[in-house]
Amino acid sequence: MSEQRLDWTPWPEDFARRYREAGYWQGQTLFSMLAAQAEQQPEKLALVAGKQRLNYRELKLYAERLAAGLYARGLRPGQRAVVQLPNCAEFFIVAFALFRLGMLPVFALPAHRRAEVSYFCQHTDAAVYICADQHAGFDYRTLAAELLPLAPSLQQVIVAGDAGDHTPLNSLYLMDQPLPAEPDPNGLAFFQLSGGSTGVPKLIPRTHDDYLYSFAASAEICGLSRDSVYLCVLPAGHNFPMSSPGSFGVFHAGGTVVLASGPSVDESFALIEAEAVTIAALVPPLVPLWLDAAAKQPGKLASLRLLQVGGAKFGPELAARVEPALGCKLQQVFGMAEGLVNYTRLDDGPERVLHTQGRPISADDEVRIVDDEDQPVAPGEVGHLLTRGPYTIRGYWRAADHNQRAFTADGFYRTGDLVSMNADGYLTVEGRAKDQINRGGEKISAEEVENHLLAHPLVRDVAIVAMSDSYLGERSCAFIIPREQQAIHLPQVAAFLRERGLAAYKIPDRLELVDTLPQTSVGKVSKKTLRQMLEQKLAAQPTQRSQA
Template identity: 45%
Template sequence: MAADVVPWPADDAARYRVAGYWRGETYPEFLDRLVAAFGDRTAVVDDRVRLSYAELAERAGRVARGLRDLGVAAGDRVLVQLPNRAEFLVLWFALLELGAVPVLLRVDHRYAEVVHLARLSGAVAYVVPDVRARFDHRELAAAVRAAGPAVEHVVVVGDPGDSGFTAFDDLAADPSAEPVTGPAGSEDLALLVVSEEGAGLPKLVPRTHDDHQCAARAVAEASGLDGDSVYLAALPVALHHTTTCPGVLGALGASGAVVLADDPDPARCFELVEREGVTVTAIDPRLAPLWLEESRVTDADLSTLRVVQVVGSRLPDDLTRQVLDGFDCAVQRGFGLAEGLICLTGSDDPAEAVRTTCGRPISPADEIRVVDERDVDVPPGEVGELLAKGPYTLRGYHGEAEHDPAAFLDGFHRTGDLVRRLPSGHLVVVGRREDQIRRGGEKIAAPEVEGHLRAHPGIRSAALLPAPDPVLGERSVAFVVPSGRIAPTRETLAVYLVDRGLAAHEVPDEMRVLGEMPLTPVGKVDRRALTRLLGGATG
């Protein structure tokens, strides 16, 4: 096994192989098998191209040889920062045919994150689009290469300009016919996934061919994917959810088709649903209200849509109820980490479980614990930190051994997520460990309170943060963006929150009104910006 993959214990690995969770298949073998069985079937569609399984494999082979001729070798790391285009999947299979390791970056990562990840991975090449959303990625690539990492080659999907970089299309133009050398085995490192859980710069999660395919296959089965499935990738394709849960790889593994939407705008996505007969897609809580609103007014035919998955951060229960009632198809709640564990609600789950939980672990081999601050298991229904291990959950981060002692306990990964485990096995995510506010000996799960705040008709957006307090240790401060011209008062909110079942200590001690909520590039609340605001005057 490659040295940069922390191995599973031998007895666990043997058990996973015997049970069929690991099938000993590399991704090039995965694609070869699909081509042999379904070569003429549509595999991937975007706004520019439509490729069958055979055409996808043929293009990937040519690009693999072009990368080899460029100087990329087996074992090399390659930064991949592409939007939802067919070239992403062509490049994915090309790199893995070559035996190189894709490092999947979000398209909105910028200089600090990219340089950090280039150095951490030791990447020798960097693949970018030309210009996206008026941002020139060629300039970013030049700055990254000048910063001194090992990046030698830059490949541009689109116009390379006068940068001297290589055009992606040129890789497949006239490569040598000599075959490339692929990975040695399914237990080898297949890719590096970016994890940004917790504070600080992002970490890299190593995934093998075995464990990564195990995850995609298990989610595809739990989602009911088959050869008639058409999966719409509306969220960024480099995200773990969109790649694997079941994502584009789960859909392909089920011999279905993948439709790549370069914009998650619901009007555009609904056009694709009608045009391509999409049966399943995934959105995040940020998109859920926008998609719900558009579904009420669209003229697009959405009758083929069987499942909408809502994945990622916690979705407020009130909004979940609206989504369940509003979409004319099944709604599946999901939760997962780049590090491994994936949970989903099932088709036979009652509506209450879909509304209030994120489901159960997808694999019978998943093992979880919910522990208190002393690492003692808490009773069902009590809040604790979620720990997990299994056939697709990592045993150590890439290149950062100093993180491992704090990130693992007896082989279990410390997720940092605070959950309640119900007697049914369903998990309710109440927040992150670092999102807890410790007020006078009581613990407040900020995301849970935020969900109640956002349910108030007078509030459009809300965030709850801790502020130092000489008596309580920490007090809670609610930042709110009103939905109208006048915000509700703290006193009004206190009555409202208590009526909804919150304890008195969970009512915010202070409220500050904002015109707009500061957001990160991916649309999440920018808590660092709000922390800086805590030093200002009280609102």
């Protein structure tokens, strides 16, 4: 624990004491939460993934046996494991096995490639990389081979499926083997990834206590019970489908999690009908697809009671169509992997559900809305959202310099969101202050992509900005000053970034060649001016989406 405490910022003791006394932090680990359900209702269906159907007893048993196998291979509590698995039963078996062993998973997303995953391995000194064999046409075994020379700490590669030259996951399940004591609930449980506006994603250290509180309280707000059946359409490692209330919230309530392999509407509707799904969660770009499909497939969604929409702002016009078209309630969700989560409540009227992004989970979620000088704005005015509370982190992992900027001296997290708050404490998201693009719920750091493009031999300078998009909310545009007036085209940029191992969703959607980049009065690139230039050009050429 002492070594870990050098790498992350725990809550001050007076705050930790307050949260325990309030009953938020229960002193329970994530694995013991699963174990409690396995004891109370062992035969209850916990997980549906393709043809696999696991009850709570089986899910716990597989996790314990895998933990024993990992321990037998020399892996130990406190070590880090980068986990990159799609929506499959192994995702949860691996997660709960690592929780039981006291190892710390880093949940990489299936879309991440060499640039991101190598950084996760290096930054955490990961001892093991656990991945699928293939998914969506990508071979993770090839990526694993590339990682080994880049991350000296990696001792092992474990593969779900055809392992090739690596260790097959299904060979590691051991029976009746000793395990170390369960970890401290106050200690680290795992890492999530920030949407980050600077460089590669920052690592978000979550404890058993704080994370369990967030999804348990979310489950109560969302009315979950043992009868709840949750459809996980989004990548299971995302914070939204994991804990808002997500899969973990459903496990805490004793319900059933049904995994979709991807965002296919046909697959989702078939699963809703077959498994009597009661709750699902989407990002805004998927909602129009569901609305269109529902009109053509009447009766498929008869069991659905609640549709959550989050990950990006959901406009009121589209929101108003959900209940009439899908026959279920709409719940808006606004949150971040760093902590604070807001929900519209199930008994809220249309004004709140359609026009706000909800209010915080907890009475001890402290919210400040401030101006550029950190002074409170007038009620109802737009300002920067700052927050602290019983499940909002106090610092990123091994990021002391960045933490100085991302957190106030008294522990408030600077979210980078621009919001307003009404008299009832409901927030409305008005935009972003951070240099970040929200592409259909996927967060892109402009700086990260810019740094990669500056390595291109034809690029002298570059700036990445967001541009509005009716489907994804935002897309990205790269303004490039080419070297010596040489031509450079979007396919070249895309190929270059793919070669450097960048996730596909981070590749710019549009390219603009310019002679200079506008500057602010202090000599910084004025991205506000670039966005205005782009808006004017798009308005004049509405059908032109990108240079190809």
